[in-house]
Amino acid sequence: VRGSTQSSHQNPYDIINAYKAYGYGFSGDGKQIAILDSGYDTNHYTYSGKTVSTYGTLTADNSNNSASDNHGNFVASIAAGYLDTTYSGTVASHGVAYDADLHLASNDQRGSETYYPDQWANALDDASSAVVQNNSWGFTNRQYNSGTSYTSANLATYSTNDTGLTANATSIDNYVTALNSFQDHGVIVFAVSNTSSYSEPDIQVAMPEIYSQLAEAWINVVNVDITGSAGNESYSRKSAPCGSTAKYCVAADGHYISGALSYTSGSYFSTSGSTGSSFAAPQVSGAVAILAEAFPSNTPAQWTDRLLASADNSMCSASGNVSFANGITHAYCSDYGHGVIDIYAALRPITSSRMQGSI
Secondary structure: OEOOOOOOEOOHHHHOOHHHHHHOOOOOOOOEEEEEEOOEOOOOHHHOOOOEEEEOOOOEOOOOOOOOOOHHHHHHHHHHOOOOOOOOOOOOOOOOOOOOEEEEEEOOOOOOOOOHHHHHHHHHHHOOOEEEEEEOOOOOOOEOOOOOOOOHHHHHHHHHHHHOOOOOHHHHHHHHHHHHHHOOOOEEEEEOOOOOOOOOOEOHHHHHHHOHHHHOOEEEEEEEEEEOOOOOOEEEEOOOOOHHHHHHEEEEOOOOEOOEEEEOOOEEEOOOOEOOHHHOHHHHHHHHHHHHHHOOOOOHHHHHHHHHHHOEOOOOOOOEEEEOHHHOEEEEEOOOEOOEOOHHHHHOOOOOOEOOOOO
C-alpha cells in the first residue's frame, strides 16, 4: 500500500491499525460502501470477489494510468479493494475493508436529470444498503467562511460556475434531503480540499455548518504526511485544514499511497503511489465498514462517534473538545480535527478521555 515515492513512510494501514482489525476477523464482510466519483472499470482486478452494484452511467477510466484519470478505481481500491495474496502481477494493493461490497456512481453524470445534484441525490437513494458513502470530489473549491450566510441558491451558482456541474436551488435542496436520509443507515465521508494554503475547508465539506440536519453522521478527512518510525512520527498537513468542521473531522495518511489504476488488457496498479485527501477519505470509509461489521446494532451516528472519540490527537494543540457518551470527551484542533483514526481503538471499549479542552 505504501508508494515507493515515500521511503520514510510506515504502511498507511499500519498507522490506522487496520491489521489489528483483521486480527479480530473484521474486514467489512457483508457491508456495502458507496463511492461517488468518476473513472471506473468494474473489470479491474480490484473489484474481484465482491458484489459491485452501479447506479446510472459510470464515467470510464483511462489508459493513461494516472490517478486522476482512474480516480474512481483508485478510491474504491483504498476503501474496499480485493485482497488476494496469490496475485501474480507486479503489485496489487488492497482496501481497508477488503471484503466489503461496493456501490458505484459517477458525480459527473446526470442521467435524465436536468441538474447534477438531482442525480447525486438519486445515487444516494439507490445506495440504500450502504453503511457509508465516500466523496473524494467537490463541486467547488471555494473556502468556507463562517461569516457568510450561504443558501441553496449560492451553492447552485458555485457548482454551475466553478465546475460546470449545473445546478439550481431546488436540486441542491433535493441533494441535502438525500444526504440527510442516507444518514439513517450510513455515514457521509468527504475529502477536504487539497489546497493546503487554505485556512478553512471547502464549502461542500462544510455543508453541516449550513444545513444543521446533516451533522448527525458526517466525517471530513484531511490528508497528512506521516513520516518516521512507530512512536516517533512527524506530521505534515498536505490538504486544507479541518477548520470550522474540526468537531467532525479526522486525518489519515493519503500521501503517496498505492491504488488501482486502469483496466485495459489487464489490471494496472500504482507502484510509486499518488497523494491527496481523495486517498485519505476512503481509508475512513473502509474503517466505517469495519465498525458496521463489528457493531451491527449501532447507528451511523454511533459509528461516527467511535471513530472521532478514539482518534489519535497527540499531534494537536487542543482548540476545543466534544463530549460523547458516558462522560467521554475528546479534543480536536483546527489542522487535524480529532486526529488520525485508529481502528483498533475504535473497536475497543472507549473508557477514557483524550486531551480535554482544559489542557
